[in-house]
Amino acid sequence: MANTVALADDQIKQHQAVLQNLVDVRSTLMLVDPESLTLDQHIAWNDQVYKVGLAIIAATKAVLTAISADYANKLPSLETATDALAADLGNLHTANDAVAAVGSAFGVITNILQLLG
Secondary structure, eight states, X not given: OOOEEOOOHHHHHHHHHHHHHHHHHHHHHTXXXXXXXXXXXXXXXXXXXXXXXXXXXXXXXXXXXXXXXXXXXXXXXXXXXXXXXXHHHHTOSSXXXXXXXXXXXXXXXXXXXXXXX
């Protein structure tokens, strides 16, 4: 079992920011019209929606249980990365561009799942 820690006040704010950014990413992905995607884009979009949802559940559950020390230590970089992704998504001209944008930053979401899973 991972070493767990209680979050400091600044870490709680960072965790809440990461959680909100994940919710924003999911909201943007849900604006995508699946019918407008190629088969490969549709597969990527579906995987992204699924994994972002898992990350949201894991982040929500983490506040109710305990946070791993690894996650707590990486919170500043995770907040920066999810802030950047949320900002990139906000600047897109079409909703379908979200699939490519999330794809380019998908490692961050995978990292959150690994740290909280």
